[in-house]
Amino acid sequence: MGRKFPPFAAVRAFEAAARHLSFKAAAEELCLTPSAVSHQIKALEAFLDTALFERTGGRISLTLTGRGYAGKMTGLLDAFEDSTRSVKEAGARPxxxxxxxxxxxxxxxxxxxxxxxxxxxxxxxxxxxxxxxxxxxxxxxxxxxxxxxxxxxxxxxxxxSARYPVISPALREREEVRVPADLLRLRLMHDEVLDAWDEWFDAAGVAPRALPRGPVFPNCELATTAAEQGQGVALAYDMMVRGTLEAGRLERLFDTVTLPVxxxxxxxxxxxxxxxxxxxxxxxxxxxxxxxxxxxxxxxxxx
Incomplete structure (x- = not known):
């Protein structure tokens, strides 16, 4: 057995008219004519086989049955509105x-x-x-x-990602960097976290007595940005600088890389x-x- 509901438009018209005790006010709220509201309510009364309003001259009042039904319908429509709003807000949440x-x-x-x-x-x-x-x-x-x-x-x-040295195009051209040992005369960007210059030079077969001094940044991102601005050479993570290399703002130096981490x-x-x-x-x-x-x-x- 399927559910048997009255027409939703008729329920809305009745609930609005019951709140306002006026077909005219209900019509204004629902953007209908008073005649359309009256027809909807008559259709609902026919569906329910009972009178919901007492009509005396130009005035209306709820019957005892109408008052009980109106209270339930207002509660149901409020819950329906709240549920609909919550679904819409959930779908739009950032x-x-x-x-x-x-x-x-x-x-x-x-x-x-x-x-x-x-x-x-x-x-x-x-x-x-x-x-x-x-x-x-x-x-x-x-x-x-x-x-x-x-x-x-x-x-x-x-x-x-593995790491390799990166340099700005202008600095590379000015300093004529050709072999890994050339980096020992340049300014190197260092990281506080997982600084790996020693590892890279070891993989490149270069054994410096001491690494060139350079600024120490709290993370690799700032070191890479400094290199991009031509301040020196950074040891960048491959996965993080591919777009920057493609855009030509940095250039990779040499094939040697560190172990991926x-x-x-x-x-x-x-x-x-x-x-x-x-x-x-x-x-x-x-x-x-x-x-x-x-x-x-x-x-x-x-x-």
Whole structure:
């Protein structure tokens, strides 16, 4: 047996007329004529086989049955409106991603047009390592440095990369850099985190007595930016500078690379692992890495 409902337009007309105790006011609210409201209510009364209004001259009043029915219909329509609003708001909610400025500029932002809901991504950037304290960071997902585990947080590494020296085209031409040993007379950019110049020179077969002095930056992103501005040579992560190399703002020096290390992971609360937007964003990140020809570091999220 299917449900038997009265016409929805008739219910709306009755509920509005019951609230206003006026066909005219109900008509104005619903953008109808008073005659149309009256016809809808008569249709509802015929469906229910009972009178809902008492009509005396030009005045109307609810019958006892009408008062009870009106109260229930107002409650139902309010709940219907609230449910509809919540669905619309859920569909339009922003998706907040916390990451570093360098990751946003060099990797994430240039790709957002390929993300299905990229117009609803609200980026939150951090001047340091993005916090994975989701109770305090007001984010849905974090792009975390490396892959350190955090209790209550799903951490999935998605980017590993080797490193090689990069230089601005103008500086390379001015300094005539031709062999790895030429770097020993240049200014080198150093990182506080995982500085790997010793490793690179060792792989290149160069054994300097001491590395050239240069500024020490809190992260590789600032070191790479300094190199891009012609301040010296940085040891950049391949996966983070491909776009910059293609644009001609930096040039790669030599074929020698360091051993690959994990540099970025997606992190999100375990309690929200089934959130559709988190799943979609996470899968998109891994798809982008596969598109770049990077090795797959994690399985696709379970259906």
């Amino acid at each position: 998706f907040r991603v916390l990451c570093t400025p360098g990751f946003a500029a060099r990797w994430l932002v240039p790709r957002l047009d390929r993300l299905g809901f990229g117009d609803r991504v609200r980026l939150r950037v951090s001047v340091g390592a993005p916090s994975t304290d989701f109770a305090a960071n007001d984010s849905d997902l974090v792009i975390q440095w490396a892959d350190d585990p955090v209790p209550g947080v799903v951490t999935e590494p998605f980017m590993t 994990t540099i970025y992971s997606v992190a999100y609360p375990e309690a929200r692992a089934d959130d559709p937007m988190i799943r979609s964003f996470r899968d998109w990140v891994f798809a982008e890495m596969e598109r770049d020809g990077a090795p797959l570091l994690a399985r696709p999220a379970a259906e």
